[in-house]
Amino acid sequence: MTVWDRPEPPTRPVPLDRERIVAAAIALADEGGLEAVSLRKVAARLDAGPMRLYGYISTKEELFDLMVDEVHAEILPEEQPGDWREVLRIRAHRTRQATRRHEWLADLLGGRPALGPNALAVTEATLAALDGLADLDTVLRAVETVSAYFTGAIRREIANLRAERATGLSKRDWQRASGPHLRRMLATGRFPALAKAVHDGTEVDAEASFATGLDWVLDAVAAKLAQPPA
Amino acid sequence: MTVWDRPEPPTRPVPLDRERIVAAAIALADEGGLEAVSLRKVAARLDAGPMRLYGYISTKEELFDLMVDEVHAEILPEEQPGDWREVLRIRAHRTRQATRRHEWLADLLGGRPALGPNALAVTEATLAALDGLADLDTVLRAVETVSAYFTGAIRREIANLRAERATGLSKRDWQRASGPHLRRMLATGRFPALAKAVHDGTEVDAEASFATGLDWVLDAVAAKLAQPPA
DNA sequence: TAATAGTTCAATACAGTATATCGCCATGAG
DNA sequence: CTCATGGCGATATACTGTATTGAACTATTA
Numbered sequence: 451m452t453v454w455d456r457p458e459p460p461t462r463p464v465p466l467d468r469e470r471i472v473a474a475a476i477a478l479a480d481e482g483g484l485e486a487v488s489l490r491k492v493a494a495r496l497d498a499g500p501m502r503l504y505g506y507i508s509t510k511e512e513l514f515d516l517m518v519d520e521v522h523a524e525i526l527p528e529e530q531p532g533d534w535r536e537v538l539r540i541r542a543h544r545t546r547q548a549t550r551r552h553e554w555l556a557d558l559l560g561g562r563p564a565l566g567p568n569a570l571a572v573t574e575a576t577l578a579a580l581d582g583l584a585d586l587d588t589v590l591r592a593v594e595t596v597s598a599y600f601t602g603a604i605r606r607e608i609a610n611l612r613a614e615r616a617t618g619l620s621k622r623d624w625q626r627a628s629g630p631h632l633r634r635m636l637a638t639g640r641f642p643a644l645a646k647a648v649h650d651g652t653e654v655d656a657e658a659s660f661a662t663g664l665d666w667v668l669d670a671v672a673a674k675l676a677q678p679p680a
Numbered sequence: 681m682t683v684w685d686r687p688e689p690p691t692r693p694v695p696l697d698r699e700r701i702v703a704a705a706i707a708l709a710d711e712g713g714l715e716a717v718s719l720r721k722v723a724a725r726l727d728a729g730p731m732r733l734y735g736y737i738s739t740k741e742e743l744f745d746l747m748v749d750e751v752h753a754e755i756l757p758e759e760q761p762g763d764w765r766e767v768l769r770i771r772a773h774r775t776r777q778a779t780r781r782h783e784w785l786a787d788l789l790g791g792r793p794a795l796g797p798n799a800l801a802v803t804e805a806t807l808a809a810l811d812g813l814a815d816l817d818t819v820l821r822a823v824e825t826v827s828a829y830f831t832g833a834i835r836r837e838i839a840n841l842r843a844e845r846a847t848g849l850s851k852r853d854w855q856r857a858s859g860p861h862l863r864r865m866l867a868t869g870r871f872p873a874l875a876k877a878v879h880d881g882t883e884v885d886a887e888a889s890f891a892t893g894l895d896w897v898l899d900a901v902a903a904k905l906a907q908p909p910a
Numbered sequence: 911t912a913a914t915a916g917t918t919c920a921a922t923a924c925a926g927t928a929t930a931t932c933g934c935c936a937t938g939a940g
Numbered sequence: 941c942t943c944a945t946g947g948c949g950a951t952a953t954a955c956t957g958t959a960t961t962g963a964a965c966t967a968t969t970a
Contacts, residue, residue: 488955488956488957489956489957489958490955490956490957498919498920499919499920499921500920500957500958501919501920501921501958501959502918502919502920504958504959505918505919509957509958510956510957510958556791557791560832560835560836560839561786561787561835561839562839562842562843563839563840563843565861565862565865567865570865570871570874571870571871573871573874574870574871574872574873574874577873577874577876577877578872578873581873581876586876586877586880586881586882587881587882587884589877590877590881591889591892591893591896594833594836594889594893595829595833595893595896595897597832597836598828598829598830598831598832598833598836598893599825599828599829599832599897600828600832601828601831601832601835601836602790602827602828602829602830602831602832602833602835603824603825603828603832605790605791605831605832606790606824606827606828606831609790609791609792609793610793612792613792613793631795632795635795635797635800640801640804641800641801641803641804642804642808643804643807643808643811644800644803644804644807646807646811646816647807647816647819647820650816651816651817651820652816652817654817659821659824662821663821663824663825663828666821666825666897666900666901666903666904667825667829667896667897667900669900669903670896670897670899670900671896673896673899674896718926718927718928719927719928719929720926720927720928728948728949729948729949729950730928730929730949731929731930731948731949731950732947732948732949734929734930735947735948739928739929740927740928740929
Protein backbone atom coordinates (compact mmCIF):
# COMPACT_ATOMS: atom_id res chain seq x y z
CA MET A 451 0.00 0.00 0.00
CA THR A 452 1.58 3.25 -1.12
CA VAL A 453 0.74 6.74 -0.05
CA TRP A 454 -1.46 7.01 -3.09
CA ASP A 455 -3.99 4.46 -2.20
CA ARG A 456 -3.96 5.21 1.45
CA PRO A 457 -7.59 6.08 2.19
CA GLU A 458 -8.46 9.73 2.53
CA PRO A 459 -8.71 10.83 6.11
CA PRO A 460 -12.34 11.00 7.10
CA THR A 461 -13.04 14.30 5.38
CA ARG A 462 -13.85 16.75 8.10
CA PRO A 463 -17.07 18.11 6.57
CA VAL A 464 -16.84 21.66 5.34
CA PRO A 465 -18.70 23.81 7.83
CA LEU A 466 -21.98 25.00 6.51
CA ASP A 467 -23.63 28.36 6.71
CA ARG A 468 -26.73 29.97 5.30
CA GLU A 469 -24.78 31.63 2.53
CA ARG A 470 -23.44 28.38 1.18
CA ILE A 471 -26.82 26.71 1.46
CA VAL A 472 -28.57 29.54 -0.33
CA ALA A 473 -25.91 29.61 -3.02
CA ALA A 474 -26.35 25.90 -3.63
CA ALA A 475 -30.11 26.25 -3.78
CA ILE A 476 -29.84 29.11 -6.25
CA ALA A 477 -27.47 27.15 -8.44
CA LEU A 478 -29.90 24.26 -8.47
CA ALA A 479 -32.82 26.54 -9.28
CA ASP A 480 -30.89 28.29 -12.04
CA GLU A 481 -30.23 24.96 -13.66
CA GLY A 482 -33.52 23.19 -13.24
CA GLY A 483 -36.09 25.64 -11.98
CA LEU A 484 -37.65 25.90 -8.57
CA GLU A 485 -38.98 22.39 -8.69
CA ALA A 486 -35.42 21.12 -8.93
CA VAL A 487 -34.73 22.52 -5.50
CA SER A 488 -35.21 19.85 -2.90
CA LEU A 489 -33.57 19.87 0.48
CA ARG A 490 -32.02 16.56 -0.35
CA LYS A 491 -30.40 17.85 -3.52
CA VAL A 492 -29.23 21.04 -1.89
CA ALA A 493 -27.66 19.01 0.88
CA ALA A 494 -26.11 16.59 -1.58
CA ARG A 495 -24.47 19.45 -3.41
CA LEU A 496 -22.84 20.41 -0.14
CA ASP A 497 -21.82 16.84 0.67
CA ALA A 498 -24.16 16.77 3.60
CA GLY A 499 -27.15 14.80 4.72
CA PRO A 500 -30.55 16.39 4.31
CA MET A 501 -31.06 16.91 8.02
CA ARG A 502 -27.93 18.93 8.30
CA LEU A 503 -29.70 21.88 6.71
CA TYR A 504 -32.21 22.17 9.49
CA GLY A 505 -29.54 23.60 11.70
CA TYR A 506 -29.47 26.66 9.51
CA ILE A 507 -32.92 27.00 8.09
CA SER A 508 -36.13 25.88 9.65
CA THR A 509 -38.25 25.20 6.60
CA LYS A 510 -38.13 25.08 2.85
CA GLU A 511 -40.20 28.23 2.56
CA GLU A 512 -37.57 30.01 4.56
CA LEU A 513 -34.95 28.83 2.12
CA PHE A 514 -37.00 30.32 -0.72
CA ASP A 515 -37.23 33.61 1.17
CA LEU A 516 -33.48 33.62 1.56
CA MET A 517 -33.01 32.93 -2.13
CA VAL A 518 -35.25 35.82 -3.03
CA ASP A 519 -33.40 38.12 -0.72
CA GLU A 520 -30.08 37.04 -2.11
CA VAL A 521 -31.16 38.05 -5.60
CA HIS A 522 -32.26 41.41 -4.26
CA ALA A 523 -28.60 42.09 -3.67
CA GLU A 524 -28.18 41.96 -7.46
CA ILE A 525 -31.14 44.26 -7.88
CA LEU A 526 -29.91 47.04 -5.62
CA PRO A 527 -27.81 49.32 -7.83
CA GLU A 528 -24.43 50.49 -6.61
CA GLU A 529 -25.26 54.13 -6.92
CA GLN A 530 -28.57 55.83 -7.38
CA PRO A 531 -29.30 58.65 -9.78
CA GLY A 532 -30.94 61.64 -8.19
CA ASP A 533 -33.97 61.62 -10.44
CA TRP A 534 -36.82 59.70 -8.82
CA ARG A 535 -38.18 58.60 -12.15
CA GLU A 536 -34.87 57.13 -13.14
CA VAL A 537 -34.65 55.38 -9.79
CA LEU A 538 -37.97 53.66 -10.34
CA ARG A 539 -37.19 52.81 -13.93
CA ILE A 540 -33.83 51.32 -13.06
CA ARG A 541 -35.29 49.31 -10.24
CA ALA A 542 -37.87 47.86 -12.60
CA HIS A 543 -35.30 47.01 -15.23
CA ARG A 544 -32.86 45.53 -12.76
CA THR A 545 -35.60 43.36 -11.33
CA ARG A 546 -36.44 42.22 -14.80
CA GLN A 547 -32.83 41.44 -15.63
CA ALA A 548 -32.35 39.58 -12.40
CA THR A 549 -35.40 37.52 -13.21
CA ARG A 550 -34.01 36.70 -16.60
CA ARG A 551 -30.86 35.43 -14.94
CA HIS A 552 -32.89 33.55 -12.34
CA GLU A 553 -36.10 32.58 -14.00
CA TRP A 554 -37.45 30.92 -10.89
CA LEU A 555 -37.70 34.35 -9.32
CA ALA A 556 -40.80 34.88 -11.43
CA ASP A 557 -42.53 32.14 -9.48
CA LEU A 558 -41.73 33.81 -6.18
CA LEU A 559 -42.07 37.49 -7.07
CA GLY A 560 -44.86 39.07 -5.12
CA GLY A 561 -45.79 35.77 -3.55
CA ARG A 562 -44.62 36.80 -0.11
CA PRO A 563 -43.66 40.11 1.46
CA ALA A 564 -39.94 40.59 1.00
CA LEU A 565 -38.48 41.43 4.38
CA GLY A 566 -34.88 40.30 4.06
CA PRO A 567 -32.07 42.80 4.49
CA ASN A 568 -31.37 43.19 0.80
CA ALA A 569 -35.01 43.60 -0.12
CA LEU A 570 -35.40 46.18 2.61
CA ALA A 571 -32.36 47.99 1.29
CA VAL A 572 -33.97 48.13 -2.14
CA THR A 573 -37.16 49.52 -0.69
CA GLU A 574 -35.22 51.98 1.40
CA ALA A 575 -33.33 53.28 -1.59
CA THR A 576 -36.55 53.68 -3.52
CA LEU A 577 -38.36 55.51 -0.77
CA ALA A 578 -35.39 57.73 -0.14
CA ALA A 579 -35.42 58.80 -3.76
CA LEU A 580 -39.09 59.79 -3.57
CA ASP A 581 -38.95 61.35 -0.14
CA GLY A 582 -40.58 64.73 0.04
CA LEU A 583 -41.93 64.74 -3.50
CA ALA A 584 -45.46 64.55 -2.18
CA ASP A 585 -47.25 63.52 0.96
CA LEU A 586 -46.17 60.17 2.26
CA ASP A 587 -49.29 58.27 1.31
CA THR A 588 -49.05 59.41 -2.27
CA VAL A 589 -45.42 58.40 -2.43
CA LEU A 590 -46.19 54.99 -1.05
CA ARG A 591 -48.96 54.48 -3.53
CA ALA A 592 -46.66 55.54 -6.33
CA VAL A 593 -44.05 53.00 -5.36
CA GLU A 594 -46.60 50.26 -4.94
CA THR A 595 -48.25 50.99 -8.25
CA VAL A 596 -44.99 50.82 -10.12
CA SER A 597 -43.97 47.65 -8.31
CA ALA A 598 -47.31 46.05 -9.03
CA TYR A 599 -46.82 46.81 -12.70
CA PHE A 600 -43.37 45.41 -13.09
CA THR A 601 -44.07 42.40 -10.92
CA GLY A 602 -47.02 41.47 -13.05
CA ALA A 603 -45.29 42.27 -16.31
CA ILE A 604 -42.24 40.21 -15.45
CA ARG A 605 -44.32 37.25 -14.44
CA ARG A 606 -46.27 37.35 -17.65
CA GLU A 607 -43.13 37.71 -19.70
CA ILE A 608 -41.58 34.65 -18.13
CA ALA A 609 -44.80 32.71 -18.43
CA ASN A 610 -44.93 33.43 -22.14
CA LEU A 611 -41.28 32.65 -22.56
CA ARG A 612 -41.75 29.26 -21.01
CA ALA A 613 -44.75 28.54 -23.15
CA GLU A 614 -42.79 29.45 -26.26
CA ARG A 615 -39.91 27.29 -25.14
CA ALA A 616 -42.23 24.38 -24.51
CA THR A 617 -43.54 24.51 -28.05
CA GLY A 618 -40.32 25.72 -29.61
CA LEU A 619 -42.10 28.49 -31.42
CA SER A 620 -41.86 32.25 -31.50
CA LYS A 621 -44.61 34.21 -29.88
CA ARG A 622 -46.24 35.00 -33.18
CA ASP A 623 -46.16 31.47 -34.44
CA TRP A 624 -46.97 30.17 -31.03
CA GLN A 625 -50.27 31.94 -30.96
CA ARG A 626 -50.90 31.15 -34.57
CA ALA A 627 -50.27 27.48 -34.32
CA SER A 628 -50.27 26.86 -30.61
CA GLY A 629 -51.14 23.27 -30.54
CA PRO A 630 -54.43 22.33 -32.02
CA HIS A 631 -56.07 23.93 -29.04
CA LEU A 632 -55.86 27.65 -29.65
CA ARG A 633 -56.33 27.08 -33.35
CA ARG A 634 -59.60 25.34 -32.79
CA MET A 635 -60.69 27.96 -30.34
CA LEU A 636 -60.02 30.79 -32.72
CA ALA A 637 -61.54 28.88 -35.57
CA THR A 638 -64.86 28.69 -33.76
CA GLY A 639 -65.38 32.34 -34.54
CA ARG A 640 -66.32 33.04 -30.94
CA PHE A 641 -63.30 35.27 -30.47
CA PRO A 642 -63.15 37.65 -33.41
CA ALA A 643 -61.30 40.48 -31.70
CA LEU A 644 -58.76 38.06 -30.29
CA ALA A 645 -58.34 36.40 -33.65
CA LYS A 646 -57.71 39.73 -35.26
CA ALA A 647 -55.19 40.63 -32.58
CA VAL A 648 -53.33 37.37 -33.04
CA HIS A 649 -53.40 37.79 -36.77
CA ASP A 650 -52.52 41.44 -37.13
CA GLY A 651 -50.46 42.12 -34.02
CA THR A 652 -46.83 42.96 -34.65
CA GLU A 653 -44.35 40.96 -32.70
CA VAL A 654 -42.68 43.42 -30.37
CA ASP A 655 -39.76 42.28 -28.34
CA ALA A 656 -40.39 41.73 -24.68
CA GLU A 657 -38.00 44.37 -23.44
CA ALA A 658 -39.52 47.12 -25.53
CA SER A 659 -43.03 46.29 -24.46
CA PHE A 660 -41.95 46.13 -20.84
CA ALA A 661 -40.28 49.51 -21.14
CA THR A 662 -43.23 51.09 -22.88
CA GLY A 663 -45.74 49.97 -20.29
CA LEU A 664 -43.37 51.09 -17.59
CA ASP A 665 -43.09 54.53 -19.11
CA TRP A 666 -46.84 54.86 -19.24
CA VAL A 667 -47.12 53.99 -15.59
CA LEU A 668 -44.31 56.35 -14.73
CA ASP A 669 -46.10 59.12 -16.62
CA ALA A 670 -49.18 58.49 -14.56
CA VAL A 671 -47.22 58.51 -11.35
CA ALA A 672 -45.46 61.72 -12.34
CA ALA A 673 -48.78 63.43 -12.87
CA LYS A 674 -50.01 62.41 -9.44
CA LEU A 675 -46.81 63.36 -7.68
CA ALA A 676 -46.98 66.77 -9.28
CA GLN A 677 -50.42 67.47 -7.94
CA PRO A 678 -50.50 69.32 -4.63
CA PRO A 679 -51.63 67.09 -1.77
CA ALA A 680 -55.40 67.17 -1.40
CA MET B 681 -81.89 -8.62 8.89
CA THR B 682 -84.27 -5.87 7.89
CA VAL B 683 -84.18 -3.77 4.80
CA TRP B 684 -82.37 -1.16 6.81
CA ASP B 685 -79.26 -3.05 7.49
CA ARG B 686 -79.14 -4.75 4.18
CA PRO B 687 -75.79 -3.70 2.79
CA GLU B 688 -75.81 -1.03 0.17
CA PRO B 689 -75.50 -2.41 -3.31
CA PRO B 690 -71.95 -1.96 -4.51
CA THR B 691 -72.35 1.72 -5.28
CA ARG B 692 -71.97 2.05 -8.98
CA PRO B 693 -69.43 4.86 -8.95
CA VAL B 694 -70.82 8.17 -10.10
CA PRO B 695 -69.37 8.80 -13.53
CA LEU B 696 -66.67 11.39 -13.44
CA ASP B 697 -66.02 14.31 -15.70
CA ARG B 698 -63.65 17.24 -15.75
CA GLU B 699 -66.25 19.56 -14.30
CA ARG B 700 -66.74 17.47 -11.21
CA ILE B 701 -63.03 16.99 -10.76
CA VAL B 702 -62.31 20.68 -11.11
CA ALA B 703 -65.13 21.56 -8.74
CA ALA B 704 -63.75 19.19 -6.14
CA ALA B 705 -60.27 20.60 -6.54
CA ILE B 706 -61.55 24.15 -6.18
CA ALA B 707 -63.49 23.26 -3.06
CA LEU B 708 -60.34 21.75 -1.58
CA ALA B 709 -58.28 24.78 -2.50
CA ASP B 710 -60.86 27.18 -1.12
CA GLU B 711 -60.72 25.39 2.18
CA GLY B 712 -57.05 24.72 2.58
CA GLY B 713 -55.13 26.59 -0.08
CA LEU B 714 -53.39 25.25 -3.13
CA GLU B 715 -51.15 22.98 -1.13
CA ALA B 716 -54.22 21.16 0.13
CA VAL B 717 -54.96 20.04 -3.40
CA SER B 718 -53.51 16.63 -4.02
CA LEU B 719 -54.77 14.23 -6.59
CA ARG B 720 -55.41 11.76 -3.82
CA LYS B 721 -57.62 14.12 -1.88
CA VAL B 722 -59.47 15.27 -4.97
CA ALA B 723 -60.13 11.68 -5.89
CA ALA B 724 -61.15 10.81 -2.34
CA ARG B 725 -63.69 13.60 -2.38
CA LEU B 726 -65.22 11.96 -5.43
CA ASP B 727 -65.12 8.47 -3.94
CA ALA B 728 -62.59 7.39 -6.48
CA GLY B 729 -59.09 6.06 -6.48
CA PRO B 730 -56.32 8.49 -7.39
CA MET B 731 -55.62 6.88 -10.73
CA ARG B 732 -59.13 7.38 -11.86
CA LEU B 733 -58.43 11.07 -12.44
CA TYR B 734 -55.84 10.36 -15.08
CA GLY B 735 -58.58 9.42 -17.44
CA TYR B 736 -59.72 13.02 -17.47
CA ILE B 737 -56.64 15.07 -16.81
CA SER B 738 -53.12 14.22 -17.70
CA THR B 739 -51.20 16.06 -15.03
CA LYS B 740 -51.64 18.12 -11.92
CA GLU B 741 -50.55 21.25 -13.73
CA GLU B 742 -53.38 20.72 -16.14
CA LEU B 743 -55.78 20.50 -13.24
CA PHE B 744 -54.50 23.86 -12.00
CA ASP B 745 -55.03 25.34 -15.45
CA LEU B 746 -58.58 24.07 -15.45
CA MET B 747 -59.19 25.54 -12.03
CA VAL B 748 -57.94 28.92 -13.16
CA ASP B 749 -60.13 28.81 -16.21
CA GLU B 750 -63.13 27.87 -14.16
CA VAL B 751 -62.70 30.97 -12.02
CA HIS B 752 -62.48 33.05 -15.17
CA ALA B 753 -66.13 32.21 -15.69
CA GLU B 754 -66.83 34.21 -12.55
CA ILE B 755 -64.69 37.03 -13.79
CA LEU B 756 -66.43 37.50 -17.11
CA PRO B 757 -69.28 39.93 -16.47
CA GLU B 758 -72.72 39.16 -17.84
CA GLU B 759 -72.98 42.36 -19.77
CA GLN B 760 -70.31 44.84 -20.68
CA PRO B 761 -70.63 48.59 -20.45
CA GLY B 762 -69.76 50.43 -23.60
CA ASP B 763 -67.05 52.55 -22.05
CA TRP B 764 -63.66 50.94 -22.51
CA ARG B 765 -62.33 52.42 -19.33
CA GLU B 766 -65.18 50.95 -17.35
CA VAL B 767 -64.59 47.62 -19.01
CA LEU B 768 -60.99 47.54 -17.88
CA ARG B 769 -61.84 48.76 -14.42
CA ILE B 770 -64.54 46.20 -13.95
CA ARG B 771 -62.33 43.43 -15.18
CA ALA B 772 -59.69 44.40 -12.66
CA HIS B 773 -62.16 44.56 -9.82
CA ARG B 774 -63.83 41.32 -10.73
CA THR B 775 -60.49 39.60 -10.88
CA ARG B 776 -59.68 40.97 -7.48
CA GLN B 777 -62.99 39.86 -6.04
CA ALA B 778 -62.64 36.41 -7.52
CA THR B 779 -59.23 36.17 -5.93
CA ARG B 780 -60.64 37.12 -2.58
CA ARG B 781 -63.14 34.31 -2.91
CA HIS B 782 -60.44 31.93 -4.10
CA GLU B 783 -57.24 33.05 -2.49
CA TRP B 784 -55.21 30.34 -4.16
CA LEU B 785 -55.77 32.13 -7.45
CA ALA B 786 -53.15 34.63 -6.32
CA ASP B 787 -50.56 31.87 -6.47
CA LEU B 788 -51.47 31.02 -10.03
CA LEU B 789 -52.26 34.44 -11.49
CA GLY B 790 -49.85 35.29 -14.23
CA GLY B 791 -47.91 32.13 -13.67
CA ARG B 792 -48.99 30.58 -16.95
CA PRO B 793 -50.68 31.92 -20.05
CA ALA B 794 -54.42 31.52 -19.62
CA LEU B 795 -55.72 29.77 -22.71
CA GLY B 796 -58.89 28.11 -21.47
CA PRO B 797 -62.22 28.98 -23.04
CA ASN B 798 -63.34 31.23 -20.21
CA ALA B 799 -60.07 33.08 -20.04
CA LEU B 800 -60.17 33.56 -23.78
CA ALA B 801 -63.70 34.87 -23.49
CA VAL B 802 -62.52 37.42 -20.93
CA THR B 803 -59.72 38.53 -23.21
CA GLU B 804 -62.08 38.65 -26.15
CA ALA B 805 -64.52 40.87 -24.30
CA THR B 806 -61.73 43.19 -23.27
CA LEU B 807 -60.25 43.48 -26.73
CA ALA B 808 -63.65 44.00 -28.26
CA ALA B 809 -64.25 46.93 -25.96
CA LEU B 810 -61.01 48.59 -27.01
CA ASP B 811 -61.26 47.75 -30.68
CA GLY B 812 -60.64 50.67 -32.95
CA LEU B 813 -59.67 53.12 -30.22
CA ALA B 814 -56.13 53.17 -31.48
CA ASP B 815 -53.82 51.08 -33.60
CA LEU B 816 -53.82 47.45 -32.59
CA ASP B 817 -50.37 47.43 -31.01
CA THR B 818 -51.27 50.32 -28.76
CA VAL B 819 -54.47 48.64 -27.73
CA LEU B 820 -52.65 45.43 -26.92
CA ARG B 821 -50.09 47.26 -24.85
CA ALA B 822 -52.84 49.05 -23.02
CA VAL B 823 -54.55 45.82 -22.08
CA GLU B 824 -51.30 44.19 -21.06
CA THR B 825 -50.23 47.13 -18.96
CA VAL B 826 -53.47 47.21 -17.04
CA SER B 827 -53.39 43.43 -16.57
CA ALA B 828 -49.83 43.57 -15.36
CA TYR B 829 -50.84 46.14 -12.79
CA PHE B 830 -53.78 44.33 -11.35
CA THR B 831 -52.07 40.97 -11.42
CA GLY B 832 -49.19 42.33 -9.42
CA ALA B 833 -51.38 44.34 -7.10
CA ILE B 834 -53.64 41.43 -6.31
CA ARG B 835 -50.73 39.16 -5.60
CA ARG B 836 -49.20 41.65 -3.24
CA GLU B 837 -52.48 42.25 -1.50
CA ILE B 838 -52.97 38.56 -0.84
CA ALA B 839 -49.37 38.15 0.21
CA ASN B 840 -49.79 40.90 2.80
CA LEU B 841 -53.11 39.54 3.91
CA ARG B 842 -51.56 36.17 4.60
CA ALA B 843 -48.68 37.70 6.46
CA GLU B 844 -51.12 39.64 8.63
CA ARG B 845 -53.15 36.55 9.25
CA ALA B 846 -50.08 34.62 10.21
CA THR B 847 -49.18 37.12 12.89
CA GLY B 848 -52.72 38.06 13.76
CA LEU B 849 -51.97 41.71 13.44
CA SER B 850 -53.25 44.58 11.37
CA LYS B 851 -51.02 45.90 8.66
CA ARG B 852 -49.97 48.89 10.69
CA ASP B 853 -49.18 46.91 13.78
CA TRP B 854 -47.74 44.16 11.72
CA GLN B 855 -45.09 46.38 10.29
CA ARG B 856 -44.58 48.08 13.62
CA ALA B 857 -44.11 44.95 15.63
CA SER B 858 -43.62 42.31 12.98
CA GLY B 859 -41.78 39.75 14.91
CA PRO B 860 -38.51 40.82 16.35
CA HIS B 861 -37.09 40.76 12.87
CA LEU B 862 -38.40 43.91 11.21
CA ARG B 863 -38.13 45.77 14.49
CA ARG B 864 -34.46 45.00 14.75
CA MET B 865 -33.93 45.88 11.13
CA LEU B 866 -35.57 49.25 11.47
CA ALA B 867 -33.85 49.87 14.77
CA THR B 868 -30.47 49.59 13.10
CA GLY B 869 -31.07 52.96 11.53
CA ARG B 870 -30.02 51.65 8.14
CA PHE B 871 -33.49 52.27 6.74
CA PRO B 872 -34.58 55.75 7.76
CA ALA B 873 -36.99 56.38 4.90
CA LEU B 874 -38.61 53.02 5.41
CA ALA B 875 -38.84 53.59 9.13
CA LYS B 876 -40.53 56.89 8.54
CA ALA B 877 -42.94 55.32 6.09
CA VAL B 878 -43.86 52.59 8.52
CA HIS B 879 -44.23 55.09 11.30
CA ASP B 880 -46.13 57.85 9.54
CA GLY B 881 -48.01 55.98 6.82
CA THR B 882 -51.76 55.99 7.18
CA GLU B 883 -53.42 52.63 7.01
CA VAL B 884 -55.47 52.69 3.84
CA ASP B 885 -57.76 49.82 3.14
CA ALA B 886 -56.68 47.45 0.44
CA GLU B 887 -59.58 48.06 -1.90
CA ALA B 888 -59.08 51.82 -1.94
CA SER B 889 -55.40 51.53 -2.64
CA PHE B 890 -56.05 48.99 -5.38
CA ALA B 891 -58.63 51.30 -6.94
CA THR B 892 -56.40 54.34 -6.75
CA GLY B 893 -53.45 52.69 -8.40
CA LEU B 894 -55.78 51.29 -11.01
CA ASP B 895 -57.15 54.74 -11.77
CA TRP B 896 -53.67 56.08 -12.20
CA VAL B 897 -52.82 53.39 -14.67
CA LEU B 898 -56.10 53.92 -16.49
CA ASP B 899 -55.32 57.62 -16.72
CA ALA B 900 -52.01 56.81 -18.31
CA VAL B 901 -53.60 54.42 -20.75
CA ALA B 902 -56.26 56.94 -21.64
CA ALA B 903 -53.61 59.48 -22.51
CA LYS B 904 -51.85 57.06 -24.82
CA LEU B 905 -55.02 55.87 -26.48
CA ALA B 906 -55.96 59.46 -27.18
CA GLN B 907 -52.75 60.16 -29.03
CA PRO B 908 -52.94 59.70 -32.77
CA PRO B 909 -51.00 56.65 -33.91
CA ALA B 910 -47.40 57.58 -34.63
C1' DT C 911 -5.55 11.77 32.80
C1' DA C 912 -10.29 9.97 33.21
C1' DA C 913 -14.81 10.63 33.07
C1' DT C 914 -18.66 13.05 31.92
C1' DA C 915 -21.50 16.38 29.88
C1' DG C 916 -22.96 18.49 25.79
C1' DT C 917 -23.32 19.44 21.01
C1' DT C 918 -23.39 18.28 16.39
C1' DC C 919 -24.49 15.44 12.72
C1' DA C 920 -26.31 11.48 10.16
C1' DA C 921 -29.23 7.45 9.68
C1' DT C 922 -33.55 5.89 9.98
C1' DA C 923 -38.42 6.52 9.90
C1' DC C 924 -42.87 8.36 8.51
C1' DA C 925 -46.38 10.20 6.09
C1' DG C 926 -47.30 12.11 2.11
C1' DT C 927 -46.65 13.28 -3.09
C1' DA C 928 -47.24 12.42 -8.51
C1' DT C 929 -47.41 9.09 -11.63
C1' DA C 930 -46.55 4.10 -14.31
C1' DT C 931 -47.86 -0.40 -14.69
C1' DC C 932 -50.75 -4.21 -14.64
C1' DG C 933 -54.35 -7.38 -13.65
C1' DC C 934 -59.20 -7.96 -12.67
C1' DC C 935 -63.90 -7.56 -13.20
C1' DA C 936 -67.96 -6.03 -15.28
C1' DT C 937 -70.15 -4.81 -18.98
C1' DG C 938 -71.13 -5.10 -23.71
C1' DA C 939 -71.58 -7.93 -28.12
C1' DG C 940 -72.16 -12.17 -30.59
C1' DC D 941 -73.87 -18.33 -22.40
C1' DT D 942 -69.36 -17.08 -23.79
C1' DC D 943 -65.95 -14.13 -24.88
C1' DA D 944 -63.60 -9.95 -25.61
C1' DT D 945 -62.80 -5.16 -24.36
C1' DG D 946 -61.95 -1.51 -21.87
C1' DG D 947 -62.36 1.18 -17.78
C1' DC D 948 -61.03 1.01 -13.10
C1' DG D 949 -58.39 0.26 -8.92
C1' DA D 950 -54.74 -1.79 -6.41
C1' DT D 951 -50.06 -1.97 -6.23
C1' DA D 952 -45.44 -0.14 -7.09
C1' DT D 953 -41.75 3.36 -7.68
C1' DA D 954 -39.24 7.06 -6.80
C1' DC D 955 -39.52 11.08 -4.70
C1' DT D 956 -40.73 14.82 -1.21
C1' DG D 957 -40.31 17.53 3.63
C1' DT D 958 -39.54 16.77 8.17
C1' DA D 959 -39.33 14.25 13.27
C1' DT D 960 -36.88 11.40 15.92
C1' DT D 961 -33.19 9.03 17.61
C1' DG D 962 -28.76 7.43 18.40
C1' DA D 963 -23.87 7.76 17.71
C1' DA D 964 -19.63 10.15 17.55
C1' DC D 965 -16.87 13.69 18.58
C1' DT D 966 -15.56 18.09 21.69
C1' DA D 967 -14.93 20.32 25.56
C1' DT D 968 -15.15 20.53 30.40
C1' DT D 969 -14.63 19.09 34.81
C1' DA D 970 -12.83 15.96 38.69
